[in-house]
Amino acid sequence: MKIAIGNDHAAIELKKTIKEYLESLGNEVVDLGANENKGISYTVFGEAVAEKVVAKEVDFGVLICGTGVGISIAANKVPGIRAAVCSDPTTARLVKEHNNANIIAFGARIVGSEAAKDIVDAYMNATFQGGRHADRVNMISDIEKKYSK
Numbered sequence: 569m570k571i572a573i574g575n576d577h578a579a580i581e582l583k584k585t586i587k588e589y590l591e592s593l594g595n596e597v598v599d600l601g602a603n604e605n606k607g608i609s610y611t612v613f614g615e616a617v618a619e620k621v622v623a624k625e626v627d628f629g630v631l632i633c634g635t636g637v638g639i640s641i642a643a644n645k646v647p648g649i650r651a652a653v654c655s656d657p658t659t660a661r662l663v664k665e666h667n668n669a670n671i672i673a674f675g676a677r678i679v680g681s682e683a684a685k686d687i688v689d690a691y692m693n694a695t696f697q698g699g700r701h702a703d704r705v706n707m708i709s710d711i712e713k714k715y716s717k
């Protein structure tokens with residue numbers, strides 16, 4: 569798979585670990601930064617990964633900041649993005665199966681590197697179940713359209 573990854577200054581080390589892990593599994597990882605601990609904002613990297621996902625240049629995105637929250641909120645402002653913060657593998661599986669999340673996010677100040685690997689594994693091994701869940705995902709898209717005027 570081709571995966572875009574982005575992070576802020578709080579998550580540079582965990583991003584490197586997860587990037588290497590994803591590559592070790594045979595994935596191609598597009599690293600959109602940040603790789604330097606300068607005055608950088610999670611908003612920039614959340615948007616950058618979201619753009620790659622909606623353009624279908626990658627299969628999905630991974631975002632990491634201190635909590636996973638700020639960077640996912642930023643990404644979720646891009647129409648078509650369903651970024652989900654996950655702190656455990658069960659949530660990571662269900663956000664794919666039920667919500668068809670196209671970005672998973674987590675916090676470098678919340679989860680350790682082994683938990684983060686389990687989270688990406690659970691997400692990648694899951695499949696969107698469609699059916700009633702597709703109806704709800706479509707309803708989310710309808711809300712987005714309603715407020716995108």
Ligand code: RB5
Pocket residue numbers: 576578610633634635636637638639
């Ligand atoms: C940066 O200090 C921190 O606010 C950021 O990484 C993230 O946790 C925001 O949601």
